[in-house]
Amino acid sequence: MMTKPSRYSAFSLLRHGIGHSGWPRAWRSHPLKPSYDVVIIGGGVHGLAAAYYLAVNHGIRDVAVLDKSYLGSGGSGRNTAILRSNYLTPEGVRFYDRSMRLYRHLASDLNFNVMFSRRGHLTLAHNDGSLRTMRWRAEVNKLQGVDSEVIGPGEIKKLVPHLDTSAGARYPILGALYHPPGGIIRHDAVVWGYARAADANGVHLHQDTEVTGIETRDGRVTGVRTTRGDISTPAVLNCTAGWSTLISDMAGVDLPVTTSPLQAAVTEPVRPFLDAVVVSGTLHVYVSQTDRGELVFGASVDPFTSYSMRGSLEFAEGLAGHVLELMPALSRMRLLRQWAGLCDMTPDFSPIMGPTPVDGFYVDVGWGTYGFKAGPVSGEAMADCIAHQRPPEIISAFGLDRFTEGRLVGEKGAAAVGH
Amino acid sequence: MIQLPCPWCGPRNASEFAHRGEVVPRPDVATASITEWRRYLYFRRNALGWVTETWYHAAGCRRFFTVERNTQTNEARLAPRPEPEPAPRSEDAR
Numbered sequence A: 001m002m003t004k005p006s007r008y009s010a011f012s013l014l015r016h017g018i019g020h021s022g023w024p025r026a027w028r029s030h031p032l033k034p035s036y037d038v039v040i041i042g043g044g045v046h047g048l049a050a051a052y053y054l055a056v057n058h059g060i061r062d063v064a065v066l067d068k069s070y071l072g073s074g075g076s077g078r079n080t081a082i083l084r085s086n087y088l089t090p091e092g093v094r095f096y097d098r099s100m101r102l103y104r105h106l107a108s109d110l111n112f113n114v115m116f117s118r119r120g121h122l123t124l125a126h127n128d129g130s131l132r133t134m135r136w137r138a139e140v141n142k143l144q145g146v147d148s149e150v151i152g153p154g155e156i157k158k159l160v161p162h163l164d165t166s167a168g169a170r171y172p173i174l175g176a177l178y179h180p181p182g183g184i185i186r187h188d189a190v191v192w193g194y195a196r197a198a199d200a201n202g203v204h205l206h207q208d209t210e211v212t213g214i215e216t217r218d219g220r221v222t223g224v225r226t227t228r229g230d231i232s233t234p235a236v237l238n239c240t241a242g243w244s245t246l247i248s249d250m251a252g253v254d255l256p257v258t259t260s261p262l263q264a265a266v267t268e269p270v271r272p273f274l275d276a277v278v279v280s281g282t283l284h285v286y287v288s289q290t291d292r293g294e295l296v297f298g299a300s301v302d303p304f305t306s307y308s309m310r311g312s313l314e315f316a317e318g319l320a321g322h323v324l325e326l327m328p329a330l331s332r333m334r335l336l337r338q339w340a341g342l343c344d345m346t347p348d349f350s351p352i353m354g355p356t357p358v359d360g361f362y363v364d365v366g367w368g369t370y371g372f373k374a375g376p377v378s379g380e381a382m383a384d385c386i387a388h389q390r391p392p393e394i395i396s397a398f399g400l401d402r403f404t405e406g407r408l409v410g411e412k413g414a415a416a417v418g419h
Numbered sequence B: 001m002i003q004l005p006c007p008w009c010g011p012r013n014a015s016e017f018a019h020r021g022e023v024v025p026r027p028d029v030a031t032a033s034i035t036e037w038r039r040y041l042y043f044r045r046n047a048l049g050w051v052t053e054t055w056y057h058a059a060g061c062r063r064f065f066t067v068e069r070n071t072q073t074n075e076a077r078l079a080p081r082p083e084p085e086p087a088p089r090s091e092d093a094r
């Protein structure tokens, strides 16, 4: 077993930076133990954050995180890293805003630079219907203390000079929902930061460890089967996003979830010219510029369910056409690459968190196209839920039973295109 | 682009179709409980591999049809036609 990695500091940066030698590994590997207090399936931001908060907030350190591939190989390493809390329902706004607050001091909590850049988030309205939904969102947001307002084309042009705000555009811009605290983050850094901090607090991270079965007895979880051996445990948390119904099937729990691919693309880097994140629901496209200068583009999910992560030409074509509607000056930019990730879509565009009919089997799923920003808050809440065996207030609206009890939390108007 | 075999138009690009999702048996509206009805509305198998689903040929013949598609590879083939309903026996046909 390797020794515990040391903390990063200005001094350690200097020491290892000169000559780039002796960088310690960020986390250790361990043999798989035959039993753990808690087994978390899925090594994305959700699974890793839950493990970290179990150890740090509740002193539950006998925890394993299992991933069939490498950490961050799912949506957590494939998303476009947009953070915001300007949702539509009061439950949603409160929940996502807690995550934004945790993200603000995450770098110092984790001793890892996560590069959170709060640069403003604009959702454009091209018709009266969207403008109405935005006014509604702005009011709900303000009531929850979230900075959010509707602005007109003049102000939009000042924030993003490259946008075509002329009345002659094919889809004229009538206004926008402006959310100053929104921004982007380095998604890999968040995953690695949680992994490193969880490891430092005693959590075992097991990569290349695929769960192949879940054992239950008398309606209770007793263990999981993996490609590296069996583990007995009284608590299992399903954090497998696009694969979550396959895991829940193993425990005999049905979910209202379907899996669809979501694609994104990135251009060659250019000088900084775009501060804000710009989203257009009508044109099914959004764009932001990374700290390195690349433009990152995304869209809505592919038009049918699938577990295939192949990118498609029709996505790149459609995307380019819509981006040029918004910013004609980008016509000479070249795409560097495109990719896809799997999204676990729910009927109301809200997540599913909490216990299930099988005792000890918890879910943290239904993250659709919008779950990266929720990593910290759902990790914190699911750790609390497992430690106290009941869901905390902040996630009480998001239980699995809402679908059979008819208490949906409709966020489609705030989450279908802008993730 | 993947292609789908429309039983009336032949193979066409997927962009001509609208995906209506996996075939889910519809409970009897008159007798289903509210919980059964909600399960029918929201819960899906979401299987990995071959699934049976409904597509709509929106930019073609505008008819619904059933396809078998592999959700891992997106390979699609026409589903066997359902068995015709047995003819009602004379005493049922009142």
Ligand SMILES: Cc1cc2nc3c(=O)[nH]c(=O)nc-3n(C[C@H](O)[C@H](O)[C@H](O)COP(=O)(O)OP(=O)(O)OC[C@H]3O[C@@H](n4cnc5c(N)ncnc54)[C@H](O)[C@@H]3O)c2cc1C
Pocket: A041, A042, A043, A044, A045, A046, A047, A066, A067, A068, A069, A070, A071, A072, A073, A074, A075, A076, A077, A078, A079, A080, A081, A082, A083, A209, A210, A211, A212, A239, A240, A241, A242, A243, A247, A262, A263, A264, A298, A339, A340, A341, A342, A343, A364, A367, A368, A369, A370, A371, A372, A373, A374, A419
């Ligand atoms: C292109 C794209 C853009 C996006 N943009 C945004 C955005 O801007 N903002 C935002 O908030 N969200 C965004 N999202 C959504 C976000 O990425 C996801 O909701 C989030 O990353 C889900 O995290 P997770 O930890 O729950 O799951 P994942 O990161 O998907 O992790 C699930 C893990 O489970 C593992 N696994 C699966 N099956 C098994 C098994 N049998 N045994 C063991 N391990 C298994 C997988 O290998 C995977 O690593 C985007 C998604 C995509 C694809």
Ligand SMILES: [Zn+2]
Pocket: B006, B007, B008, B009, B010, B057, B060, B061, B062, B063
């Ligand atoms: Zn047809």
